[in-house]
Amino acid sequence: MTAIIRNVLACIIGVLLGGTVNMAIVVLGPLVIPPPPGVDVTNMEAMSASMHLFEPKHFIVPFVAHAVGTLIGSLAAFLIAASHKTAIAFLIGTLFFIGGIAACFMIPAPTWFIIVDLVGAYFPMAWISTRMGSR
Secondary structure (H helix, E strand, O other): OOHHHHHHHHHHHHHHHHHHHHHHHHHHHHHHOOOOOOOOOOOHHHHHHOHHHOOHHHHHHHHHHHHHHHHHHHHHHHHHOOOOHHHHHHHHHHHHHHHHHHHHHHOOOOHHHHHHHHHHOOHHHHHHHHHHHHO
8 A cells, every 4th residue: 555545544534533533422422411401402503592501511522522533533644644644643633623613603602612622622632642643
C-alpha cells in the first residue's frame, strides 16, 4: 500500500471513528446528565426554544463528545498514517473544529460554552493525540 493511499485511509478512518465516538457520547449523554424536564433534545426547534433552561452541567456531555471524538479520530489517523502524521492528526482536528463552528450556527448555546468548546475541544485534543501516538 502506498503512503498516499494509507494517509487518505488514515483521514477517512479518523473522521469516521471520531464522528462515531462523538455521536455515541451525545446519544448516551442524557442517560448520565438528563436534560431539563420537558426538553426534547431530539428536536432542534424544541431544544432551541428551551435553551434558557439548560444549566452549565448540561454542556459537559457535548464538550466531552467533541473533545473525545476529536482525540480518538486524531489518534487513529496519527497511528494509521504512513507519513506526515502530525499534519494528518491536525487535519482531523481542523475538520472537527469546522464541524464545531457549524454547530455554533445550528444549535444555540451560551457564548461561554462556544468559546470553551472551540478553544478546548479540537486543537488541544489533536495535539494530545500526537503526543500519545508518539509514545
